[in-house]
Amino acid sequence: MNLVILAAGKNTRLDTGIPKSLVTLHGETLMSRHIRIFKQQGVKKFCIISGYGAEKLEAALSVLKSTHDADITILHNKRFDLENGFSVFRAKEWVEGNGMDDFFLTMGDHIFDPNFVKEFVRKSEGLETTLQLAVDMPGDSNAHIDIDDVTKVLVDEKDMIQSIGKIIPEYNRYDTGLFRLKSGVFDTFQESFDKEEYTISQSVSKLIASGQAKTVLVEGYTWNDVDNPDDLQSTIKLMDQKRL
Template identity: 45%
Template sequence: MVCVILAAGKNLRLNLGQPKSALTVGGQSLMERHIDQFQKIGVTDFAVITGFHKPALEEICEDLRKKYDANITTIYNEKYELENGYSLYAAKDWVHELGDEEFFFTMADHYYEEAFLNDLKTKLIFDKGAYLKLAVDVPGDHNEHIDLDDVTKVDAEDYINRIGKEIEGYNYYDTGLFYVKKDVFDVLDHIATNQKLSISNLVTHLSDQKKARVIEVVGYYWNDIDTPEDFKSSQEHLALKASE
């Protein structure tokens, strides 16, 4: 199995002079946590897409290669100041060279508890012509820590109808974890000719074609670590788990 980790951004809202993926939660950097947790569900090959913090990320990945029995490749996205779809697109040749038909992609600053990924692994089968499956959560008490102004909302009934931070009438939160067919690179080629190359535009385009579906992964802790409050919440979650 294959995973692309998008880590090219500048960290404008949580700028500590280092990539957010270097932040430590429970004794592991967020980047190490991704390698550790995804490896446990069968991922053997990782591509880390670098950008603004390229040297620091390459150093982190070099250390992780020594610690984990996994193939970890760094790929530089020279267009890191543009939409996040360019980071995904940077992995195109790498994914094709590996030959896998399907792969995960996620953001380096996201945090998922282990049970979240274990549940997700049981639900990865593609059917009904989908190119993309997005892990989603249902709003509730278990995820009240999520920033409603920042989280991407999803309106879906198996297939995704609409996605965006400002939409109304949504029934899911986007958790930032995707499982896709490599055909998405052809879609990105098409989008790049007339739209901003964002992940949301990719999902919207596939939704219009009934090729984007959701995977419900409900009841587990996850977070998008964009602010000091998000970071504190994730630290508190791990501390609570450790005390149980």
């Protein structure tokens, strides 16, 4: 198993002067936590997509390679001004160069309960569709989520995605920011780029149309997107409560 972590964003909303993946919570950076937790679940190789603050991120990763005894490749996205789909595509050479059939994908500013990751890894085995997305059911367990910012998903009775976006009229799941993708997904991203569409959600919409976008429901575990000061405070509170 292998993992791509997107860490190229400009960090305009949290504005700490460093990439969001280097924010330290309870003595550990978000990036270090990702590497530690995913390695525990069997991930062998990591590909980190850098962008904004690349020098600081690369310096931190040189230490983390040793700390976690991890196989880490860093690829720089010089067009980090574009949306996150462009960063995903930057991993194409790494995925294909290592002969991977599939890979996991997440964001450097997300945080997961280790059991959330464990459950998704288990449930996503035997990948049949091009994309599998870990989703959660809206409820009290994720009441801390920023409802205006979270990506929402409408899923049918077969767990297939019907629509996705931050502003959609109907939804029954939250996008948690953790994916399992077949290597052929890069063809879909290229189709999106040809139309100057650079978000992950726009490429997912194309996979929806071809019946290749499925969800995996992972309930009962905490996760968050550390995207702004409010998210940061809610995450610290969750960690204090031993929920992360």
